[in-house]
Amino acid sequence: MLIHIPDVLSADQVAHARRLLDTADWVDGRVTAGPQSARVKDNAQLPEGHPAARELGDTIVSALQRHPLFISAALPLHVFPPLFNRYAGGQSFGHHIDNAIRQMPGMPHRIRTDLSCTLFLSGRDEYDGGELMVEDTYGLHSVKLPAGHLVLYPATSLHHVRPVTRGVRVCSFFWLQSMVRSDADRTLLFDLDAAIRHLHGVEAAEAPAVQLTGVYHNLLRRWAEV
Ligand code: NI
Numbered sequence: 001m002l003i004h005i006p007d008v009l010s011a012d013q014v015a016h017a018r019r020l021l022d023t024a025d026w027v028d029g030r031v032t033a034g035p036q037s038a039r040v041k042d043n044a045q046l047p048e049g050h051p052a053a054r055e056l057g058d059t060i061v062s063a064l065q066r067h068p069l070f071i072s073a074a075l076p077l078h079v080f081p082p083l084f085n086r087y088a089g090g091q092s093f094g095h096h097i098d099n100a101i102r103q104m105p106g107m108p109h110r111i112r113t114d115l116s117c118t119l120f121l122s123g124r125d126e127y128d129g130g131e132l133m134v135e136d137t138y139g140l141h142s143v144k145l146p147a148g149h150l151v152l153y154p155a156t157s158l159h160h161v162r163p164v165t166r167g168v169r170v171c172s173f174f175w176l177q178s179m180v181r182s183d184a185d186r187t188l189l190f191d192l193d194a195a196i197r198h199l200h201g202v203e204a205a206e207a208p209a210v211q212l213t214g215v216y217h218n219l220l221r222r223w224a225e226v
Contacts (some may be wrong), residue, residue: 001187002134002141002153003073008063015058017121020052021170028085030094030168037110045162046084048105054082057082059170060119064150065132073152073192075186076178077226078111080104082174088132092163098155102175113155113175114183120171127167134159145199154183179224192216197221 007053009017025046033041046053060082064070080102087093103110118132124144132143132151135158153159155175180186193216201207 001073001183001190002136002151002157003069004143004145005064005067005070005073005150005152005191006146007148008067008070010122011148013059014121016145018054018170021046021084021086021121022057023053024050026032029085032083034099037093037096040160042085043093044088044091047083048083048120053082053084054117056084056172057174063155067156070150070152073186073190074115074176075189075220075224076176077179078177080110080111080113080174080176082117082172084121084172087127087169088160088167089165090163090165091193092129093161095158095160097158098175098183100155107177111175112182114178115176116155116157116159116166117150117152118143118171118173118175119150120147120169122153122168122170123147127169128165129162130164130169131162132159133162144194152182156183179226180220181225182223185219185223189216189219192219 024046027047029041029043030038031045061079079136082207098113098116100113102108102113124146130144134141134143134153145151146201178186180189196209196216
C-alpha cells in the first residue's frame with residue numbers, strides 16, 4: 001500500500017527547513033548505502049547527527065505523531081531519525097531495495113524497516129525529473145509531491161529516483177518499524193479504521209460502529225508487536 005500523507009509540515013516549517021539545509025555542508029550519499037545500492041546511488045546527504053538533521057528530524061517526527069492518517073496507515077513502533085538528501089545536476093538513484101535492518105544511531109537496538117518514508121522539501125516546480133518510482137504488485141507508481149507532503153510505502157518495494165535535470169530536489173527520508181509487520185494485515189486495519197471513521201456521527205450506525213471498533217482492536221491485539 002502506497003499512501004500520500006498531505007500537509008505533514010506547514011509552509012513556514014518547510015521554509016525554515018530549506019534555510020537550514022540550503023546552507024548546510026552535504027556529503028556523498030553513499031555513506032548510508034549498502035555495497036550494491038552504492039553502485040547506483042548518486043546524490044548528496046546530510047551527515048547523520050548533523051545539528052540541522054536533528055532539529056528538523058525532531059520536527060518531522062513530532063508532526064507525524066500528531067497526524068491521524070499517518071498513525072492509522074503506519075501503526076509506528078520505532079521511527080528511524082530522519083535523514084536528508086539532495087539531488088541536482090542530473091543526479092539519480094537507480095533501482096534498489098532498502099536495507100531490512102538498521103542500527104538506531106547512538107542506541108543499542110536495531111529496527112526492522114517495514115515502511116519507507118519520503119518527505120518532499122522542494123516544491124514540484126523547483127525541479128524537473130526527480131520522481132520517486134515505486135514498484136508494487138499493481139505496477140510502477142510515479143511520486144512527486146508538494147513540499148511538506150510525505151509518501152509512505154512498503155520497504156519491500158523495488159524503487160528508484162529519476163535524474164534531476166533542472167533545479168534541486170531536497171527531501172527527508174527514513175524508515176520505520178510498524179507494530180504490524182505484514183503490509184496486508186496493516187492494510188486491512190487501515191481500511192477498517194477508515195470505514196469506522198465514516199460511521200462516526202451517523203446515529204443509526206452507533207451500535208455497529210462500536211462492534212467494528214471492537215473488531216479493529218481485537219485484530220490489532222492479535223497482530224501487533226509492541
Ligand atoms: Ni531507497
